[in-house]
Amino acid sequence: MDWPELSAVQNYLAFLDMREGRLAEARAGFSASLALSRPARFIFRIATALDGLAILAARQGQPKRALRIAGACAALRQTAGYQGAPFVRAELEPALASARRAIGDAAAAAAWASGQAMSLDQAVDNALDQPEPEHA
Numbered sequence: 001m002d003w004p005e006l007s008a009v010q011n012y013l014a015f016l017d018m019r020e021g022r023l024a025e026a027r028a029g030f031s032a033s034l035a036l037s038r039p040a041r042f043i044f045r046i047a048t049a050l051d052g053l054a055i056l057a058a059r060q061g062q063p064k065r066a067l068r069i070a071g072a073c074a075a076l077r078q079t080a081g082y083q084g085a086p087f088v089r090a091e092l093e094p095a096l097a098s099a100r101r102a103i104g105d106a107a108a109a110a111a112w113a114s115g116q117a118m119s120l121d122q123a124v125d126n127a128l129d130q131p132e133p134e135h136a
Helices: 005-021 025-035 042-059 061-082 086-105 105-116 120-128
Strands: none
Touching: 005 025, 005 086, 025 042, 025 061, 025 105, 025 120, 042 061, 042 120, 061 086, 061 105, 061 120, 086 105
């Protein structure tokens, strides 16, 4: 199996882990996918993994982190002309709506803008950093 297929499998398994409540395993899967797809700058797989990490952050009570990662990912997708998989958007949109409600419009807009300003490498590094506790 080549790295593009393996990165896809890592992402899909990570989404399954997240749905089953295995959050550490999900984070590891998304991280593994990023490790495979980042060197080739494969936006399609990178964006899927970043979206997964944004959903994961929202579910773990890290709304600013979720919006920052999602903002970065949205900018990458826009540059590449990629909308994202429907199954990912179906989970991402409610997660981000919850994150926005948790911190309010101004803080949500600031977190989103911070992510939008990131380069691909900054976005991946930020998403892979160990999250710190957030205070709304």
